[in-house]
Amino acid sequence: MSVSNAAIAAVFEEIADILEIEGANPYRVRAYRNAARTVSAYGTELAPLLARGATLPKMPGIGEDLAGKIAEIAATGSCALRERLHREVPAAIVSLLQVAGIGPKRVKLLYHDLGIETPEQLLEAARAGRVQRLHGFGARTEARLMEALQRQLAPGRRYPLADVAAQGEALAAALRGCRGLRSITVCGSVRRMRDTVGDLDLLAVTRTPATVMRRFLGLPAVGEVLTRGPTRATVMLRSGLQADLRAIAPEAEGAALVYFTGSKAHNIAIRRRAQKRRLKISEYGVFRGARRIAGATEAEVYAAIGLPPIPPELREDRGEIAAAAADQLPRLIERADLRGDLHVHTIGSDGTADLEAMAQAARRAGLQYIAITDHSRSTRVAHGLDEARLLRQLDAIDALNARLDGVVLLKGIEVDILADGRLDLPDRVLGRLDIVVGAVHAHFDLPRRRQLLRLQRALDHRHFHVLAHPSCRLIGTREPLDVDISAVIRSAAQRGCGLELNAQPQRMDLLDTHCREAQAQGVPISIASDAHGPRDFDWLHYGVGQARRGWLRREDVVNTRTLDELRQWLGARSSQASSEHRRRGP
């Protein structure tokens, strides 16, 4: 029923696409794109807010007109402008923008001159040789388009951060040692630790770019060369991922890092700030007139426009520049702050290692405690634990803790939240555990209202501590639950429960924007590996990255606490819940 922020943003993106194709004022188009970004990154769901009669909060780049459209879309799912545009231009036409090498001008030309509306029709026309006769096109462009169209089975595909980061590191390692190369850095959304990545951006610092380019283009991982110039090349890797290499001189390294790390919106924002100070920022440095006044380091670039250095994870134009200007950047959590992991599996359910192997691996990963949280009986594919098997595991944990040194195992469970919100194991068992982590593993498609009631009922349970992977999305495979996440966060806050930031590469769940909202509500976050094997603790690194993108500090994350402090929180939650339980009656 209620329209999500993502849906509002999608309407704005679509309007921007169509306006661009129609040749509208580019800054008007940008206004819609900025609005889409602002709305989708906004912490609180706007439609329920407006439905309750609240006024829309002031957001940067949202004026009177766009505020009105947000209200219209929140109420109806669409707006008059979009409906009008759909009458003027076929809706499918925006899909042509996804084709590499096709922008708004060419979409317009293809539609007006050849009546082409879809990538399929474009491929057909290109094969028939009709495209090369258009003004501004030629035989080579037509050939490139055919290649792009044939390759483009999954346009705009994004991959999990951990997968792409590994490929980036491999490329960087293969280039290190190249003559004349001073440094090589993976930039772009990998450096910003975005949960998904569309392509790889590598920055090479060198005085001999030609040598480095040649070496790069000859790497075995490189499939096809898409473009190549003296300082920049774009290739398609054999893995199917696109990679860009940019070469820059040492004196511009900082400016180039800023430029190539992005985000685009952040770059635009800092360049505007520079403009107001009669400065110009490009990848070559910060310039006053023709004179370069900064550029060797990132800190220098930010200092030139009166800012302290901004961590890459925050560079999304979501308020970090204003915070930096006011000297109010958060001191972000770091991997070394984590003392434990509250979501770990063993061969008790679908893990690959036993209790002791996981404990030793955790210790090697620098952790002082882990909660053993195997699945409960309803998750049959994972061989979930029933009451009897769980009780045997508890005894085994006691025995192991008695002889383990340097790491403590907590008794826990990843208990299924059933369709009606009940938990999958009886109270008498849950009450014996140190920690109850609850999660949805089935019935992902309940109606929005019922899904919320289900989660709220689970959070109400007196033994419940942490809601695991709250959205249940699997990147590229499963959409997030259709649920008012703002309401879930408020419910967790009211009940004293925590929310998990699951660091499995295909989950990365909570989303960064929801971390920020949880922080504002005072909900503790558990950054968890959801490890199913000894090496999976490595994923915590990416979980911390996502937490940093959500502006989280050490004090916002519950597994940065000492074991004693953690036990206090777990116990406090239980006594709070049971007193509420008594108040409400059984």
Added chain:
DNA sequence: GCCGTTTTCGGCCCGACTGTTTTCAGTCG
């Protein structure tokens, strides 16, 4: 369409690469 320690109107980030261009538009990041 937004916005204002220059402005309520006139601006709005900056540069690389490609292909068709006869001096530059389109696309991309």
